[in-house]
Amino acid sequence: MVWPEVDQVASNHRYELVLSGDKLRKYYEEKQALDETIWTLKQLNFLEISQCPSIEYLSGDIGKLTHLSTLTLTSNKLKEIPIEVKFLTDLRHLNLSNNQIQRLNDDLFEKLDHLETLNLSQNLLEQLPQFSPQNQKLAVVNLSHNQLESLPDVPVELENLSSMDLSGNRFKDFPETLCQIHSLKILLIESNQLTEIPCQLSQLHKLKELRFKSNPLKDNRLKKLMEQDKIKPVLEYLAKQWTEQHKSSASTTAKPAQSKQQQQKAKQNVEIQDKIEILHFDQVGDLKGRQITLLPRVISVRPHILCCILRNVDLATPGNLKKFLNLQNELHDDICQKRTLATIGTHDLSLISGDLVYDARNPDDIGLVPLGKGPKLVSARDFYDQLCRDAEHERKLKKRNQLSGLHKYLTLLEDQNEFPCLSDQDRYVISLPPLTNAERSKLSPTSDSIFVEITSGHSMDICRRVMDAFLRQVLENQLGKKANEEEKTFRQVLTLQQTRVVDDKGQLKTTFPSRTDLDWNEVSQGKIFIERLTNEK
Structure with a gap:
């Protein structure tokens, strides 16, 4: 017998299947196996099978x-992952967390060229397969709470790797390969058995979050600095150690040479530069930012939710x-994965009154005039x-299951009470x-002036990556204002x-763009100049 959720996806040719919790446990316990029809749904781009402790193995x-x-x-009890997962070459997000996986196939990552996020936390892994130079899009890796004692070398090609979580493992020696990942912004390696932290970490200039609490460090001064939960004094302390270790004349002469090279590169690119001005939230005058509660x-x-305001757009x-x-539609299909990961909304700022509220309500209590659907206010x-009825009519009229327009996103709100x-x-x-x-x-x-919400x-993290991609596309399509004579x-x-996004008590949750956002120097190769204006200007 085909499970109802599986049958619904199959008959309606849907792209997402979520099997989770009590329903999944009930189905699984009846036959001690997953519905084999799942593996025939070749159109799927999103599959979740979670929170069923009875599941120990998956079919190849x-x-x-x-x-x-x-x-x-x-959140199953998987002990291993089928070797066939390596053939899922379109995978962008792989979450195998909270299982009992002890080992992964050596070539698991070899063909996963599009992989962006990898979550293997809360398993029983003692070693990790080698990452492939083809994993160039990999950005976030979570290996926390395993039994790892070492980490394979990270290929230099992984230039987008920005977050690594190794907390709760068994590292006695700091993985030296981490010191070579210059794209790292977040490094968590708490609750291990480390006695030393290498001062080379101070040379990772993009590093914004570094945590190594609950390690038996020999350096008590460093341990106390870490307990303050402030990264700046930690990096300054490590940088001082680095300087003391590298006082040779070679290191002092190398810096001016590098600086000249950078200046020469900037001169070469100056004619094709684009500029981003960042205004403070409380800019003087009527150019005030908006707050979202x-x-x-x-x-x-x-x-x-992540928001910003684009001013002087052409x-x-x-x-x-x-x-x-x-460009918005293309991003919805690409990086937003047909809106399953994120959605972009853009609005004329002059038509929005004051600050905003982000809420969830009973759909019967939400009134709006939908875009392009006439002047009538509807719930x-x-x-x-109505969209569901239109979708069914379209399906019958065209005699096919593939839908277009808004109809293809209806499943994203299916069965939601709010x-x-x-x-x-x-x-x-x-x-x-x-x-x-x-x-x-x-x-x-x-x-x-455009209000943008992701x-x-x-x-x-997905919101930030989508916002980054969106802003880059705006520049690539030359939709910013043309530079004046002074900025020729x-x-x-x-x-x-x-x-700013705040909670219901007014506590700040997120500011965008913050000082750590839009760090595009390496990616843009000097073609984008970012100027952060003070609120006195």
Whole structure:
């Protein structure tokens, strides 16, 4: 007998399948196996099988799901992972956390060219397979709470690796390969058996978070600094040690040479530079940022939101508005994985009143005028139900299961009792992620200041990566204002203003762009100049 959820995905040709919790446990215990129909759903790009302690093994037929981009197998009792997982070459996000995996196949990562996040935390791993130079997109790795004593060398090609969590393992010696990952921003290696922390870490200039508490360090001074939970004094202390170890003339002469090389490179690129101006939240004058209040109800529905304001955007030039909307659609299909990972909303700032509230409510209680659906105010429930009816009509009319437009995103809100929504100060709903914006804040050729919101049910890291990709695309499509005569060395200038997300008690959750955001020097190769303006300007 085919499980109802599996049958629904198969008959409607859906791209996501989530099997989790009590229902999954009940199904599994009846036949002590997963429904084999799962492995025939070759259209799937998102599969979650989680929270079923009875599951210890998976069929190798999982290798047939070659379109998977997200595979989540968390909180089961898996002891091993089928070797066929290595054939899932479209995988971007692999979560195998909270199982009992003791070993992974040596060539597991070899063909996973698109892998971006890897979560192997809370397993029984004693060693890790070698990463491949082909894993160039890998950004986040979580190996915490295993039994690792060593780490394989990380290939230099992994230039996007920004976060590594090795907490709760058995490292006695610090993995030297970490000192070579110059893209690292977050390094967590707490609760191990380390006695020393190498001063070379001070040379990882992108490092913003470093934690190594609960290790038997010999250096008591360093241990005390770490207990203060402030990275700056820790890195300064390590940098001082580094300097003392490298006082040779070779090191002092190398720096000026490198500086000249960088200056020469900047001169070569100056003619094709783009500029980003970052305005402080409290910029003097009427250019004030907006604040978004995150209410508790939305945390269990779609908890992550990141926003910013784009000022002086050029949508008036013929074709630019279409470019802007097209790049948004392309990002939805690509990095947002058809909105399953994140959704981008863009609004005319002049049509939004005051600060905003991000909440989750009963869809019957949410009223909005959906974008492009006429002037009538409808409830989110009626809007969703009408889309479902339209989708069914389209399916019958075209005699195919593949849907288009908003219809292909309907499953993202299926069976949800509350829908996320973003409202302005006058309580007008301007966004119903991940489905639609409101007609009220619609962009037009006269829009020159744009409010951008990225929402996700997965992580804030995904929001940041989507925002980065979005801003890069805006620059690549030359949608910033053209530089004036005083700035003729720049092709265009894009002005960003900070926004803040706070909780219902007013405590700051997120600011974007912060000082650690938009760190694009290596990626842009000097072609993007970022100027952070003070609020006195």
